[in-house]
Amino acid sequence: MDKPAVCGGIPVREKKIYYGHQYIDEADIQAVVEVLRSDALTCGPKIQELEDKLCRITGAKYAVVCSNGTAALHMACQAAGVGEGDEVITTPITFAASANCALYCGARPVFADINEETWNIDPEQVRVLTTQRTRAVVAVDFTGQSVELDPLLAHCREKNLVLIEDGAHVIGTRYKDRCNGSIADMTTLSFHPVKTVTSGEGGAVLTNSEAYYKKLLLYRAHGITRDRGQLVHKPDGPWYYEQLTLGMNYRMTDIQAALLISQLDKLPMFSRRRKEIVRAYDEAFGKLPQVIVQREIPESDTTRHLYILRLNPDRLRIDRRAFFEALDAENVCCNVHYIPTYYFPYYEKLGYARGLCPKAEKLYEEIISLPLYYAMTDQDVQDVIRAVERIALYYGVQGTSI
Ligand SMILES: *Cc1c(COP(=O)(O)O)cnc(C)c1O
Numbered sequence: 001m002d003k004p005a006v007c008g009g010i011p012v013r014e015k016k017i018y019y020g021h022q023y024i025d026e027a028d029i030q031a032v033v034e035v036l037r038s039d040a041l042t043c044g045p046k047i048q049e050l051e052d053k054l055c056r057i058t059g060a061k062y063a064v065v066c067s068n069g070t071a072a073l074h075m076a077c078q079a080a081g082v083g084e085g086d087e088v089i090t091t092p093i094t095f096a097a098s099a100n101c102a103l104y105c106g107a108r109p110v111f112a113d114i115n116e117e118t119w120n121i122d123p124e125q126v127r128v129l130t131t132q133r134t135r136a137v138v139a140v141d142f143t144g145q146s147v148e149l150d151p152l153l154a155h156c157r158e159k160n161l162v163l164i165e166d167g168a169h170v171i172g173t174r175y176k177d178r179c180n181g182s183i184a185d186m187t188t189l190s191f192h193p194v195k196t197v198t199s200g201e202g203g204a205v206l207t208n209s210e211a212y213y214k215k216l217l218l219y220r221a222h223g224i225t226r227d228r229g230q231l232v233h234k235p236d237g238p239w240y241y242e243q244l245t246l247g248m249n250y251r252m253t254d255i256q257a258a259l260l261i262s263q264l265d266k267l268p269m270f271s272r273r274r275k276e277i278v279r280a281y282d283e284a285f286g287k288l289p290q291v292i293v294q295r296e297i298p299e300s301d302t303t304r305h306l307y308i309l310r311l312n313p314d315r316l317r318i319d320r321r322a323f324f325e326a327l328d329a330e331n332v333c334c335n336v337h338y339i340p341t342y343y344f345p346y347y348e349k350l351g352y353a354r355g356l357c358p359k360a361e362k363l364y365e366e367i368i369s370l371p372l373y374y375a376m377t378d379q380d381v382q383d384v385i386r387a388v389e390r391i392a393l394y395y396g397v398q399g400t401s402i
Pocket of ligand 1: 068069070071094095097098140166168169189190191192201202203
């Protein structure tokens with residue numbers, strides 16, 4: 001395989017562009033400074049304000065914000081009652097946290113293959129892999145496109161499973177006439193800087209269930225409560241509290257909450273721009289037989305967190321690695337989401353082997369995540385498109401059929 005240089009002599013752009021970047025404005029900075037000048041850096045009023053806002057935006061009844069998306073997944077699994085001997089079904093095309101949360105609880109992750117066009121977990125595979133031990137399904141809205149919630153929910157109801165939606169990519173997306181976050185039993189969010197809105201580090205669990213909500217509050221803060229209604233013993237005095245279960249310290253600070261409250265004001269704007277960029281990419285790449293664009297289900301009105309280009313190996317003389325390097329040579333610096341979780345040595349040691357999910361494994365061989373973020377200029381978008389077109393044409397081969 002020839003090592004790709006710059007196809008057209010000089011790169012499409014001089015300055016490197018990366019696959020993601022946060023957007024912070026003066027209002028965000030002011031919001032953070034205000035908290036720094038206030039009395040409460042943590043456990044203050046910004047937490048409830050943020051939780052109320054997340055409920056308003058998504059339509060969920062309850063929100064529990066926490067230190068990050070991984071903590072949110074851990075708490076959701078605990079609230080779902082996931083424990084020793086249980087199985088949790090998830091996808092391998094995700095960040096490792098989607099499966100690690102089952103391991104934290106002593107359960108075994110079971111990997112279900114994806115739909116080869118939408119790249120989300122295949123509800124039929126979930127059905128096939130469900131056993132007496134299955135306790136929950138962690139379904140990831142990969143790239144921000146909603147998973148097929150109706151069939152997943154129907155299956156979970158029938159088999160008495162808890163549906164946890166890993167919505168780290170999903171904020172701003174709607175499934176049918178409702179926002180994601182108000183539909184599954186619990187939906188987890190992440191506010192890491194590469195995600196659509198950020199609090200630096202941060203996460204949340206959304207739910208419509210009061211029972212889950214109460215458990216999540218306990219797990220977030222050591223299992224400790226001051227709620228008089230929940231105490232087992234008679235209070236010794238006004239200072240009294242009790243630890244009822246084994247929880248963690250997964251709290252978010254008010255500094256982070258203030259940043260996110262301000263970021264959420266910009267969500268409609270972020271969402272609009274991301275959709276514009278995705279439309280431009282889809283239109284350009286839809287015309288190139290050398291690449292394949294992600295299919296969207298009609299039920300999902302998607303705010304894309306990631307834009308993933310799939311290469312069509314039948315129409316290219318180079319593989320993904322060479323294509324990736326060719327983009328790099330054009331100063332378009334990409335990424336790959338994701339390495340199948342069970343490829344990692346830790347999972348190999350637990351007994352997982354390659355071959356489990358053939359469609360996911362094939363997808364992994366062929367994908368590249370292109371730059372997608374609010375602050376990209378039209379010129380940036382055009383540069384990315386030109387770079388992909390240039391490489392696709394330069395290294396393209398004629399197909400045998402139309
Ligand atoms: C980012 C991400 C997480 C973890 O979120 P953190 O806030 O980084 O802990 C979990 N699942 C998916 C799919 C993610 O993209």
